[in-house]
Amino acid sequence: MKNFEQEILQLLKDIKITLKNKSEDNYILENTYFLKNGNVLSLERKNGVSRFPYGHDGFTLWAYSSGYISINESTFYLVLPSPEGREPYLAFFLGEDKKGKYFPYSILGGAKNPEEKNIKRYTVYSKECVYYLLETSSFLSGCRIYVTEDKKVSFTVFCKNKTNKLKHIYLSSYMNCLFKYANGECMETKWFKKCSYNNDIFSFESPEDIDRHTHIDNYGIVKREFVLGNLSLSTNTTSKKEFNGSLENSLVNSISLKEGTLKKQKKSTLFTDTAIEGDINQYNLNSKEWVIINYVMAYAHNLDEYTCIKNNLPNFQNIEEQKNKEVDFNKNKYSSTDMLNFEFEGWKDKKVNTTIFNQFLKYVIYQTEYCGLAKNSGAMFLGVRDVMQQVEAALIWNPKACRRKILEVLSFIDSSGNPPRQYSIPPKNGVPLMDLRDFIDQGVWIISTIYTYLSYTKDYSILEEKIGYYDRKNDGVVLSSRIDSVLDHMIQIMNYLIEHIDNDTNCLRAMYGDWNDALDGLGISSDPKEKYGNGVSIMATLQLYSNLQQMIEILEKLHVKEDLVELYKEKRELIKKGVKDNAVVEKDGIKKIVHGWGENQSYYVGSFCDVDNKSRSSLTANAFYVISKMNEENYLDKNDLLLAFSNLDSKYGFKTFEPYFEKNCKGVGRIINLPKGTAENGATYIHGTLFGILACFYLNEEKMAYDQLEKILPFTHDILTTTPCVMPNSYSYNVEEGMDGESMSDWYTGSANTLIKTLIKGSFGIEPNLNGVNINIKNYYPSEKCRCSLKVNNTIIVVSYRKENLIERNILLNGKKIEKNNIFIGDDMLDKTNKISIEIVE
Template identity: 40%
Template sequence: MDLFQGTIDYFSEQYFKLKTNSSYAQKYKMPGDVYAIGDYIISIPRDDGDSRYPYGKGGFNFWAYTSGYMHCNEGLFSPFLKANEGKEPKIAFFAGFPDDSENYQVISLLPVPFIENNSGKKVERYTVFTRSCTYYVTETDDMKFAVRVFVDEANRMFFSVLIRNSTAQNRQLFVSAYLNPFLSHNINENDENKWFREIRYIEDCNEYEKDGYEKDRLGSFIIKVNEDLDRTTSVSNIGVVLRNIQPDQNSRLTRHQETTSRYQYVGGSRSSLHTPVALKSGSFGTPRHICTFTETGIIGDILHLDTGRHGQVRYELSLDFLKHCSDDTGAAELLEKRIPGEKLDTKIEQSEMQEKENGGLLSCRVGETVEGPVKDTVFNTFFEHLKKQVEFCSLIKGYVQLFEGSLIGIRDVFQAIEGLIFWKPAAAREKMLEALGFISPDGRCPRQYTLPVREGTAPKMDLRPFIDQGVWVISTITTYLKFTNDFEFLNEKCGYYEIVDEKKSLVKKSSIQDSVLEHLLKIMNYLLSNRDFEGTGCIRALYGDWNDALDGLGVSSDPEKEYGTGVSVMASLQVYQNLQEMLEMLDKIDSSRYSSQITSYKAALRALENVLQKYAIVTGDNGEKRIVHGWGDKRSYIVGGFNDPDGKSRVGLTSNAFWILSKMYELDPGIKDTILDAFNKLDSKYGYKTFDPFFGSDAQGVGRIKKLPPGTAENGAAYIHASAFAVMALFRIGCSGEAWQQLFKLLPFTHEKISCSPFVMPNSYGYNAEKQIDGQSMQDWQTGSSNVVLKTLIKYVFGLEPQFGGVWIQPAKGLPFEEFNFQITVKGCRVNILYRKSGSGNRKYAVNGNNREGIHDEIMMLKKLWISDSELETKSLKIYVED
């Protein structure tokens, strides 16, 4: 039995066990008809949403959906474009069975396209996501099919089809593959694409001919797409689809046909894959082996098979491509890269092992759940996929959503990188160096950037000055230094991009290069230069802050000025945190050399403390205090106060959370009740809302947030990214009971239903009864909620917080699990934290078998343990924690 067959048999056994054993199913069940079993996910197609998983390396994203939709891109280059839901997929596989007439009953081997089943066969479908590949399984009463999709380290795509006769009788049928590749730098398809694309089928030989099985040989397809890089440079993108077929001794390929014509495959310009005419007849008629200019070229075939008693056939396709070829010689190179199925199985097995090994660099297994809605089996699987999500968000190359504005966000990528640091610091280091090279010489960070298409061309950037971009850069690099002690990173050289025309978003490569540390100093100075020196002294909002939808605060009342003195309290608190981080960093590396910066930053720190306490806290008529979100130009109106621009008393979430996270809270812990009262007012079915009440259409000056439907995204919904900031803040001030309650609400697998992938973080949970929105989310995977939840788990649940000079060990109080085993490598030392709940009521620590006394933290209200850098010089530390 080969590995592919054995894997499908195992998944089939698990699927039917889930269907027939309710207690077993309940143990692993997630919402959305999804089951998390060990390292893999079984997902059953549904009509109220979809789950998906990304594959690929180096920013190449191949998306596989439970529904069977697939698409992929690397930046602006898409080998396969995305098809909107309900539309004809770009990748499809079919089987056909002869009926009583001369036609065939056709079933799709993927959940899409939907073809009405008139065969009388009972069809079971399920999708399995592993960390290396996706399996689409279709089972009937007499046949079993599986389509496996795998992307290797070179981003070559492999489609393996398993066809098995489940009976002791002979079966005749056909299988068919349909691929509609794009291989262009674009975000959508237009009428011109077919003019510059050619697909050609060629007869060629494979290993079967050499072994005497000439009848089983299958030809290949060559794709050529022409693109103009500029007025004088034209290049071609070349793709090759190779195919193998491997019948067992009881089966054989009786005949086959190939076509490059979409019209021929589906039945003309008025038909589609939902009604594939050629498959109904089992033939293309006279096949068309070259297609260009007049219609869309595709890769299509029909392979007729005889399968004997329990016979089996494997059918393999691969798509490899080369970009920007100057001639046609690239195809010859790609045609030599055929991989037999058995070697491919081994390659996938090695990939799975490598994924597990990489995952082991940061691992946690929790024991039995003692309270709360989180099952230990599901949580352990979720933690692994959460890491995958954070890595995906860290290493993107832009255009994940395939629209013009889907670039690489400075803020987004640095927040994600701060999570990636904990198990892949080298990859995080490389990405940080990339991103730092796109800031301006004055320390201003663009909101978003793209990688240049080729050397010498200017990247596309979003230059809108969202004030908070740089704050995440400083915080992330500080975390990196604390976690790795890699201070040489500060000496690495990076360039800049100068702004040529801000309105047109035009930039040019600067001749200036200097160190990472100089970049940080310039970012810090840029942030400080944007204080409201005319009035409050807080940080001006400019175009906006982290909350993109609330982009009206920075608008100037003076028509001669683009930006006024409107303030973001959240950004002011983050700059306050940055000043602490820069002071720590400079003191660590060379306090005498940077004495002038240290003096300046200390003065700015004291100034921000004073103005935030003076202006950010307002008092109502009844004496109630509130930390506001910000205010408009010249403090003409306040947002998150007692009388907002729409006349409503409103509470905001992020300023309260960052009052704690920035350590402003520690100056006066007496504000705790004010913050907790705000959190309570924001509580909802799905966690803390970003604002309450929502902004209606009559809210003046606040920006586009009022255009969002009430109860969605940032406008009065549980926008999980913000909610997770608050959860982290609750752990920070010792409110672990409240933190657990809110964390349970945020985790996607604790709800009855969900509109996207329940095994990774979504970006929001909407709620609006009038509009029949109840828990739906805008999207999953590409969302900052993932990194905040991961960092909360690492720092405040499992309890490892790196510092200059050592690390704090501080597992949360009130853990819902009996025990956990957490492993991580810090500053070259393998640290293993083993926690056990004994009920003693007094926390105890032991390091490598030696009892240690913890230190009580008055803010976190728990006993934590300090591990110094000198202790981390040992190869490993085993730290026992008992409550």
């Protein structure tokens, strides 16, 4: 066991060194630091909480810096979340004998003893596991949590006696597991959950009926292993009431934890009391001696599977071997030349610490891949647009896994080509739960992601893969008998989108809404017989305009469907005319691109006179006017666009809308329920801000783009309510309501993948297409040095910049000077070389 002990002691040493040598090069934000090995140290925070996901194949354990743990796979929850200070469902305790009574310390941090003093807690996130350390004057205790590749969870609880005296202690575990397809409890939960204890094994049974046709017998298991230490007494219970001392008692006031033993050991609990796993294990701990207990949690959905798992659970040594193997795997993966890599050095004006930025970007890359391949988004569902955008970035370095995810998403769309807004992975033989609101933009993200996949991988075989559909029926779905190719699915999606182009304006109808979720009123019809009206989203229209070009290129590359190629060309021309005639408005010599309009163009959003009589700018309409290359038609002057972006600027970057929508604003939907300066209602919704930043890059306004980039990076702020080492969702700003930089959420948010894509396309100008790679050399770089390395098909592309105070700028392609700023490298050249290097030196 010496390796484990050394691991913990080395970790504590690294923590102490970091805290002793605090600097701008290791401090992220609010008691959060990068350790020298790149791991993240999170101390107690006042303004927010950090969290980190662990797991494989969509199975996820969330580890919060506050000590809360939740575990689920899609809609199946092993351990429910406990937000904002509620009693934890899972906890570990160290008990110290003080004159016959025990003083309990929460090891993870949830259900803390209010009388504790002089305690230090550290949470350390590595990519493989999380460490919770508890340090008192007498003890070093803690818990390491690790998730194996086959979805077993290991909780390794330990304690070291730091003193020169014999100490009487206990280590205790409490696990109020669920093991159900549910994301919350109700009065019936305990009726259908049983736990039994025998010989270091706690066995859970949680039968449930998903619907009237689908019965599932869920099983859970927690196996305990006394790894190290001389156990003096172990008491166990399956009863929450017995663990806490009474039915209404809480963990903080647990009588058992204060007495150091479970006086009544209930070996089976069901129906009348909440079934839990609970134990208290006493030790007489000599000076400098260690105690280690390992718990392994697993689950199954039938008795045969449960029996097999029960008989093959890994022991502590197995866990150590698996964890070390994963450490080596990640080390090789993230140092591989196949991995996307960014490097910056010497940011001008020192507005961004590049040491922190480089480490931060590694976690953003991890964030994007983990969330792109997940089975839920932290709630029950996966958003179609969310998954596809994350996959569009993650496929750059993990194309195989992203290929499977693309096929997964496509298998949940309706055979009409209408994707759900959100879907869930169903139980075996079950029907998936879906959010079937008709947000018109879901399909456009699918098309663009598959185009990007083909551009990076040249893997056209994906288009031949056969997959099915789920058709809508009675507000639910049924598995369709129809099975088509991926290309057929894409054509169906395009058919659906084209069918919803408004014939009068040649722009795409908003239906339920677009990317700006809360702006969901434009598609409403005044006719009660009609589900939707002819209101339009210009953002989605511009995305469809891009999709049509992407599909033209794909079909021409394949030499198929000439009739569709002509149709798509025709629709592109009609959309151009529709945008020119209806979406571009002018006043006093200034032009705007509107966000959209309501039924029969009776009111507008993003015009000079909106439905509330205000002149308003829309971020995403302006951004996608550029990103879609509609700006090449010159319907607006560049200065018109820059004026809109200037109007949208704020303390934290471009806002979604300016001004915000007040509560009495009609026809715009539930966005009016959001306070000023939050989410879509006039906040810095970072995902959207990055759309605007990319547009600035395309307009060759690099300085404006980098000014915005500096504002959205969380570690440049004074306050953050989410995890500082990854991208948050948004920044709220409303002085009247006391909001200044708070964020709604983190991890499962589009800002991470959009940051990656914006750096690749905008900062470094790298854009693969079906015929090769375009590289647009930028006029301005924000740092003394910067570098991006990525893989296109089998070729490494490296674009680097460095300042050497030369008289003139030199551009080198594989070491040879060239005069071009726009470089195209065709597939024929990519096929002949393993590496393309472009250096900009000035």
